[in-house]
Amino acid sequence: MLIVLIEKFPAMQIKKRIEQSSVLLNKLHSDEKLIQIIEDVIRAAAGVFHQGGRMLLCGNGGSAADAQHIAAELSGRFKTDRPPLDAEALHVNTSYLTAVANDYGFDVVYERLVQAKGREGDMLIAISTSGNSENIIKAMIAAREKNMIVVAMTGKSGGKMKDFCDFLINVPSDDTPFVQEMHIIVGHILCGEIEKLFVY
Numbered sequence: 001m002l003i004v005l006i007e008k009f010p011a012m013q014i015k016k017r018i019e020q021s022s023v024l025l026n027k028l029h030s031d032e033k034l035i036q037i038i039e040d041v042i043r044a045a046a047g048v049f050h051q052g053g054r055m056l057l058c059g060n061g062g063s064a065a066d067a068q069h070i071a072a073e074l075s076g077r078f079k080t081d082r083p084p085l086d087a088e089a090l091h092v093n094t095s096y097l098t099a100v101a102n103d104y105g106f107d108v109v110y111e112r113l114v115q116a117k118g119r120e121g122d123m124l125i126a127i128s129t130s131g132n133s134e135n136i137i138k139a140m141i142a143a144r145e146k147n148m149i150v151v152a153m154t155g156k157s158g159g160k161m162k163d164f165c166d167f168l169i170n171v172p173s174d175d176t177p178f179v180q181e182m183h184i185i186v187g188h189i190l191c192g193e194i195e196k197l198f199v200y
Contacts, residue, residue: 027172028171037168038186041190044123048121048123048149053119054087057088057089058113058139059089059128059136063183064091070087072089078191078195079192081199107134107135108135111141111142114148121147126143126151127183130159130176131158131170140152140161140165144164153183153186155171155173
């Protein structure tokens with residue numbers, strides 16, 4: 001039955017979905033203000049790493065996966081051999097995450113790690129498609145209290161997160177899967193351009 005359904009699934013729908021992504025990508029390409037913000041984030045992140053600082057990243061669900069992906073590219077390598085950069089996704093310690101969520105509440109799991117690991121001049125990249133995730137906002141507030149550089153990656157509106165960041169990368173969509181697609185493209189751009197500055 002499943003094979004029959006797949007065989008009948010129209011290729012036109014697949015092409016339509018790809019076309020929708022292409023349209024959104026072109027919107028991102030044409031948004032000069034947003035391109036400038038991404039460039040500014042690259043410069044700021046490079047400055048953090050040059051000074052021996054750290055990048056912390058956080059998100060929920062698919063955004064957590066994006067945070068981990070970006071952290072892995074920076075702390076490992078993207079395309080070229082170079083020194084490792086201190087980048088960490090805050091959800092990867094599951095014992096910590098489940099203990100703090102159980103003992104204190106899920107809304108503070110990232111806030112507490114920012115308080116523990118963040119230092120003045122470090123960078124937090126906070127990722128949420130809605131821009132309204134409470135645990136992400138609390139992490140951003142904690143980062144600002146430590147005088148960290150705060151970058152928000154959100155959907156079109158920016159949500160509540162737009163009020164707690166130094167740089168807002170609000171990709172031009174409110175549709176979660178499309179926003180996530182644009183986030184990882186932006187993430188790859190960040191990783192690629194930052195890496196070029198650390199190849200000796």
